[in-house]
Amino acid sequence: MSSSISTVCKSHRPALRALSLFAGVLCMTAVVCAQEEALKAPSGAVAGVPASIATSGSGSATFYLIGPAIATKRDVQLGQQISLAGKELQSAGRYVAVVCAGSCTSASFFVAPAKAISMAFLVHPSRAPVGQNGGINGVAVSFDEFHNLVLQPQTIEFQLAAKGGTPVSHKTETQYGAAWFRTTSGKTAGPLQVSASMNGVTTRRVVQEVASEPCRLRIKGQRTKQGIEVETEPVRDCAGNPVPDGTVITFTARSGNETDTVDAPVKQDIARARITADGPVVVSAASGVVMGNQLRIGGHE
Numbered sequence: 001m002s003s004s005i006s007t008v009c010k011s012h013r014p015a016l017r018a019l020s021l022f023a024g025v026l027c028m029t030a031v032v033c034a035q036e037e038a039l040k041a042p043s044g045a046v047a048g049v050p051a052s053i054a055t056s057g058s059g060s061a062t063f064y065l066i067g068p069a070i071a072t073k074r075d076v077q078l079g080q081q082i083s084l085a086g087k088e089l090q091s092a093g094r095y096v097a098v099v100c101a102g103s104c105t106s107a108s109f110f111v112a113p114a115k116a117i118s119m120a121f122l123v124h125p126s127r128a129p130v131g132q133n134g135g136i137n138g139v140a141v142s143f144d145e146f147h148n149l150v151l152q153p154q155t156i157e158f159q160l161a162a163k164g165g166t167p168v169s170h171k172t173e174t175q176y177g178a179a180w181f182r183t184t185s186g187k188t189a190g191p192l193q194v195s196a197s198m199n200g201v202t203t204r205r206v207v208q209e210v211a212s213e214p215c216r217l218r219i220k221g222q223r224t225k226q227g228i229e230v231e232t233e234p235v236r237d238c239a240g241n242p243v244p245d246g247t248v249i250t251f252t253a254r255s256g257n258e259t260d261t262v263d264a265p266v267k268q269d270i271a272r273a274r275i276t277a278d279g280p281v282v283v284s285a286a287s288g289v290v291m292g293n294q295l296r297i298g299g300h301e
Contacts (some may be wrong), residue, residue, distance in 0.1 A: 016127055038078070039099055041109035047092050048114050053082040053107070061101035068093035070118050092148040114144035116154050121196045123243045128185045128192075131214040133182070136207055139180040140196040149177045157197045162209070163190040185209050189241040211241035215294030217249070219285045226281040228253065228297055229278040230283050234269040246288065249273075255281045 040054035048208040057078035059092040065072045065084065069091040076082050078101060089095070092113040098106040156179040161167035165186070172179050176188075179196075185207075186192065191282065192207040215238035221230030230251055235243045249271035253260045256279065264273040275283065285292035 013242050018265055019083070034149065038105045039097055039107040041097060041107040042254050043109070045089060045109060045111045046114055047095040047144060047148055048086045048090050050086045051084045051089060053084065053097050055079060055082060056098060058152050059101055059102070061099045064098040064100070065095065066098070067091060067095040072217075079145050092144075093144075105182055108187050110127040112145050113148035113150045113152075114146065116142040116152075116199060117145050118143050118201060119156075119196065119198055119203060121205060123194050123205040123207055125207070127208045127210055130189055130214055130237065130241060132185045134182050134186040136192070136194075136206070137180065137182040138196070139178055139258040140174075140195060140198070140203070141178045142174055142198060150174075151177050154179075154198055159193075159195045159197070161195075162186045163192075164188070187239045210242045211237040212239070213237060214243050214247065214249075214287045217285055217287060219251070219283065219292050219295055221283060221295055221297060223297055227274050228283065229272070229274050229283060230285075230295065231272040232266075232270055232285060232292070235266050235271065235287070236269075247271075249285055249287050251275065251283060251285050252284050253281050 038056050042051040042053060045051045055076070055078050059078050061076055061078050061084055063074055063076040065088060067089070070088055072088065076099070077172065078099070082097075089111050092111050094108060094110055095255045096106055096108045098104055120141045120143070121138065123136065128135045141154050142154045144150055153173040153175070155171060155173055157169055157171045158181045159167050159169040160183065170181060174182070186209055189209050189211050191203060192209050194207055195202055195204045217235065218228055218233045220233065221228055232249055235247065235249070237243060243266055245267055247266040248263050249266060251262045251264060251273045253275045255277045259277060260277065262273040262275060264271040275281070281297050283295040283297060
């Protein structure tokens, strides 16, 4: 009898082995499916707002949370909700939740930025010559309270107000978190107030509009005991704005084959220079590409 039983077992061993392998495959499939269903990540998570992850199964496990600015580990119970505090979800981006209990399973989810409540506002340059086409530009970037870049379109209102002028405003929407403008500088030198407003928040910057290159440069002069003293009339740009102090005026004196030059800065709208020459002299002035009138002064009487 024992011999007969042994023979029967040997004759069915390949079939039993195949059945065992099939059962193992089913078991592995069941484990994989259980792992895939073990975690249910939150949908529509928002930065700074608490959320939870649903788990299935039973027993204790180790939970890991990995995000853009966080990596935590703690013990949890399977079959219960895993609570995520708002502090753990302050950074927008992709998060990965991992649960390990013998084997590990994971789920990923995204956290969106919160409501835009602040912005960075940059204006260039800080000083701009008047009448410069496209000479002033700026950009505003929207952020939430946790300094996440807010990609959802936000309405930004840019406003420019020159001294004594009527404010000009323009509304636009952010694209990928940023909105920008470019404009021509005004015709009158002075401070230009530039502001950007979004959701009741306003940020201001100041651009100092300054005179452009001198225009219609004119000089006058006379001979004295110390030499020839020359000076400009009040130096203005083509829009009539006084050029800033420090603007260099180059005086050139020609006497026969001799040439002498003197650089003089503008002070309180006027540049002055003293030139030593005995005979008749032709004096001219220039600033950049702008030439002034010529002044003829005779020799000693």
